[in-house]
Amino acid sequence: MTPFKLSEELIENVQLLIEGTKDSELLELLEEVHYADVAEIIDDLNLEEATYIIKLLDSEKTSDILTELNEDVREKILENLSAKEIAEEIDELDTDDAADIISELPDERRQEVISELEDREHAKEIVELLRYDENSAGGLMAKELVWVNENWNVMTCVREMRKQAEEVTRVHSIYVVDDDDILKGRLSLKDLLTTSTRTPIKEIYIPKVDYVNVHDKAEDVAKVMSKYDLEAIPVVDEMQRLVGRITIDDIVDVIREEAEKDYQLAAGITKDVEADDSIWQLTRARLPWLFLGLVGGIGAAAIMEGFEEMISKYAILFFFTPLIAAMAGNVGVQSSAIIVQGLANDDIRGSINNRLWKEMLLAFLNGLVLAIILFFVVWIWKENPIEALAISASLIVVIVVAGIIGTFIPLFLNKRGIDPAIATGPFITTSNDIFGILIYFLIAKLIIGI
Amino acid sequence: MTPFKLSEELIENVQLLIEGTKDSELLELLEEVHYADVAEIIDDLNLEEATYIIKLLDSEKTSDILTELNEDVREKILENLSAKEIAEEIDELDTDDAADIISELPDERRQEVISELEDREHAKEIVELLRYDENSAGGLMAKELVWVNENWNVMTCVREMRKQAEEVTRVHSIYVVDDDDILKGRLSLKDLLTTSTRTPIKEIYIPKVDYVNVHDKAEDVAKVMSKYDLEAIPVVDEMQRLVGRITIDDIVDVIREEAEKDYQLAAGITKDVEADDSIWQLTRARLPWLFLGLVGGIGAAAIMEGFEEMISKYAILFFFTPLIAAMAGNVGVQSSAIIVQGLANDDIRGSINNRLWKEMLLAFLNGLVLAIILFFVVWIWKENPIEALAISASLIVVIVVAGIIGTFIPLFLNKRGIDPAIATGPFITTSNDIFGILIYFLIAKLIIGI
Structure with a gap:
């Protein structure tokens, strides 16, 4: 091809x-x-x-x-x-x-x-x-499926299947129901090919079958199907009656859309948009997050004005505010992305406390390495070790706090049943900018000792 | 269940x-x-x-x-x-x-x-x-598959299939080959169920079959399979001989990993890591991007020092640098995310020029709205319309430039055959921070007229 x-x-x-x-x-x-x-x-x-x-x-x-x-x-x-x-x-x-x-x-x-x-x-x-x-599972499922009654034998079954198969594009499993349409199990095509025609279905069907309920969420169906490597799954209603089936190709779309949604949220895009959408749609999807960034920036400016008395003597502190804001934002996004992805894949186990400790240690290590580099850069540049110490020491604290916020917020939202993905991207960047700059000036002031 | x-x-x-x-x-x-x-x-x-x-x-x-x-x-x-x-x-x-x-x-x-x-x-x-x-396709494929020779009839075919089926977990399609193992087409199970046993395979097989080459990239296989809704695809070698098959469940993993990789890159995480990985692994995955941010921040500080003469009279300009850096970063990430996702889904058509014009217009509209808000905030706050104008006018330019960079870099990388996803996240944030602050001070200085 x-x-x-x-x-x-x-x-x-x-x-x-x-x-x-x-x-x-x-x-x-x-x-x-x-x-x-x-x-x-x-x-x-x-x-x-x-x-x-x-x-x-x-x-x-x-x-x-x-x-x-x-x-x-x-x-x-x-x-x-x-x-x-x-x-x-x-x-x-x-x-x-x-x-x-x-x-x-x-x-x-x-x-x-x-x-x-x-x-x-x-x-x-x-x-x-x-x-x-x-x-929901009901929204994904199709009514086309191949089913047989447990009271039939293999011959009846093959005859009925031929009829049904005309309407079904792909035959995955054959579902077995009782006289009340209640899902009892499944038959594999392979078993059917290798059993004598008079055998009753009751004797050969597999009573263990994974299924989902019509009202289950699409993303949960995706999780079950991909965890158990299923290519199709039957759907039952509240009374356990077989009402449809979902095939893996529909789930591929769900998985892709879910991943794209998280990615877009992390990038500060609220609605599901594509590159070819109209300017108006694209603006509506992006402007809210930018507005949030604007508010954060104004907040940061207000904080800096509060430390204005330092500007004449310690201008360099102000020169490093974009660095502090960027680091706080980046660390927050990194931490929250790991948590959001872990939650999506059910990889997050153990207590929130352990998670926070680990993230604090990790942020501290990263912060320490970066602070040492920054210390020498500023020292050599400004020939003033106290300023260099003030800037780099507060960088460590800012990074640790950013890591904690980035870890805590998605875990907290998830516990509350809110999609943690909204916590990544501009939301965490903005709050970390404000907190970061406030912490930075407070600690720098303490060290310089004004 | x-x-x-x-x-x-x-x-x-x-x-x-x-x-x-x-x-x-x-x-x-x-x-x-x-x-x-x-x-x-x-x-x-x-x-x-x-x-x-x-x-x-x-x-x-x-x-x-x-x-x-x-x-x-x-x-x-x-x-x-x-x-x-x-x-x-x-x-x-x-x-x-x-x-x-x-x-x-x-x-x-x-x-x-x-x-x-x-x-x-x-x-x-x-x-x-x-x-x-x-x-590659070869790395994804399994050798287990069901194949028949075009010279057999349905009866031989069913007998051979039974033997083969014992080793194959799921039978999707039956592939038809000639005496030299060259892929000729496929048979559907359905057709086999509904044809008389003496019919030669040659007469009933479907000569049209999608296939991939052993050396095709995994993500291209994923694209083909999900576009054409295939549940399995045969793999051929350089001589068109049938050598394996790939099933959709392996592709689900490829799609998920691809999406996660893009997401992690956007969040500034270089290697494939999970929340439960060791601190050392997590540090190695994150520190390089943070280091990049550090370099960017030092660059921004150096630029600001170049405008130091303005600090005593126009301190407010310096208070808004985190806002400028954040907006430049956010707009860049938004633009690049749309492009990266569009490229991954093959949604990006038409010329780069059109794309850049659209992004410029979009960025200009967003920038205009935000600049008007910022203008009034600063005016009311500082009671100085010139300063307010300087800050908000340069915000527009910064946003437009950030949008252009965010659009251009991933398109450029893609043309060069480099994964555009590396352009999102810290890479674009950092370069936009530096450009943004430089542009901001240049334009502000021009407007204030020092």
Whole structure:
């Protein structure tokens, strides 16, 4: 496989064919292209061109393309389609993808589209999925799965499975239920291949099966699936009835989004944005954190004014405030990142006290090394060991305090049930700036002895 | 399923049973526990206790436990086992996990363990895997896979598959090769279930199959698999011969590690560390970035000394240097994070110039809002509109420059083939601090007109 590479030539070629309404050539060109790649092409076209392609290709392919498009692009294309056209796309999709797309439609349209769906059984299942929160197991699951009754034998089972398998893209496990649809266990395809056809399912199924509840959080489902290396997991309702299954490819997206969210929060971006979003969206995502930084900076300035009497004699103290603020910020971000990541991976065990001690020791060691370097730099520069001592000694204290704050805040938020990731980035930088500068001047003043 | 929850009681209970050498009770307690959970328990025990459990349980379970342990814990336990004992564990594992564990052993031990492996075919495959870089497709793949020859018919195929399936934990796709082992296509289990037994494979296989090359980078494999929603992908060598397959669960780890690495780099942590690592490891991971911050801070101090003549009359300019440094740093981190994430997801299209213009406009808008607020704050505070103007006007310029640097550096590094993630975090913060403060004083001086 030479991986597909989106080129400007290809885009231009497609645009030319659309302009010339050369439908057969366009169809031929796109036939060989995977739907995920067609989606990439469409993301780069304008709305008319995109709609042209969606209307040209048949709905078996376009339905898959729709699921892969950028959300903004999809929204606009769907606005250009009639409820009936959307329903034709939805009819081709698995219930989970269908529900995802329908949930993005405005309320009124949603009703229209659902009433236009041809397969009423499918429609019923989609409506059921729409009830669940998108960040829950119910929001992730699909209704398509292969299940057998524990009272059947292998022959009935294979016959029923063939029927069901027509609707299921990938068969992972075969779930076993009793007459009340209650999940009892699973069958592996392998076992089925190697057992005689008259054996009752009751005798060969594996009664141990991992499952999640419809209301479990998506990130918990991700944790269970990746910890136990599962490729699919059945979902049960409050009465333990089998209601759906979640496959690993949906979980890959959850894991990626979770990691990206933490990263963006650490970088001071509040909302889920992408490089191609509008300036207005990007501004809204970034400005709040910058505003926080502004408040912190004004606070730091106010503190420094409080020590103004030192400025004529000890100007050098003021020259080092950006260094102090930067170090306090960096140490805080480092400590909090380790904790946030540890919490996300369930790696953090033991008491908060131990954690704080370890972080204090670590910060002290780092601070000591840096302070010694700084001491000699300032001493040689200013030829004044007292100033050098004042600046470097307070650096150690600032670093230790920054490490403690960086460790404590995410642990505290986590205990309170708040996402600790909001504590990283600008939040911790700003508070550490203010604390850092205050501590710095207090200690420096003490040492210089004014 | 009530998800497994590691409790202090459970750990203490296990420790008591080990102390009292109550083997049968211990076996009974751990029998019901999933190997991934036993690994969590062992991570919390001391080395003797851990080794005790590994020696007590049979190698079918302990081999899986070993794969799930913390790397440090595993290393120590393996040091406590003889080459023969390790070989017994390895014999139970799939080739990919086996190769991962063997590759962690010191060179000499590695040879010993390999020579003690009982299954010589298995040993040969493991040795083959050890040749590949761990971050390549070859390093991720396993030799266990189900393949059929295009010249067989469905019946032969099913018979051969049964034999092969005994060694393969999960059957995803069945790969079709010709007489020279060259990958020709794939068969779906579904197709096999629904075709008559005399049909030749040649007639039913799907000639289109995604594959990767042994030397492809792990992150590129991850991109291909998640883009095309693949649960397994075959790996071919330079001659297009089928040599292995990669499953999605290995890719989940690659995606997670990739995201964590970017996050840690953004937070100023150079090496892959975890909260439970030793103080020495944590220090080595953090100190280099802090040192960079120190150099930046000293640079900023030197710049400020250059403007020392302004300090007696315009002390307030110096009070706002932490604010300027913080804003320059925050904007730089925000811009670079968006670019780094976009590059990781292949979302960045179009020219660098467009990207820079957009970022400039965005930074200008953010800067304008913040500068207006700051202007009024300083004006009211100091009752001096010129000073207020000098500070807030230079803030705008600083923010725009910081945005440009934050956008340009990761794009530049990426073009050069360097991981752009190193540009986020302290690297960008530090350079923006220095540039920011220099620009700030230059512009402020210009406006105040000294």
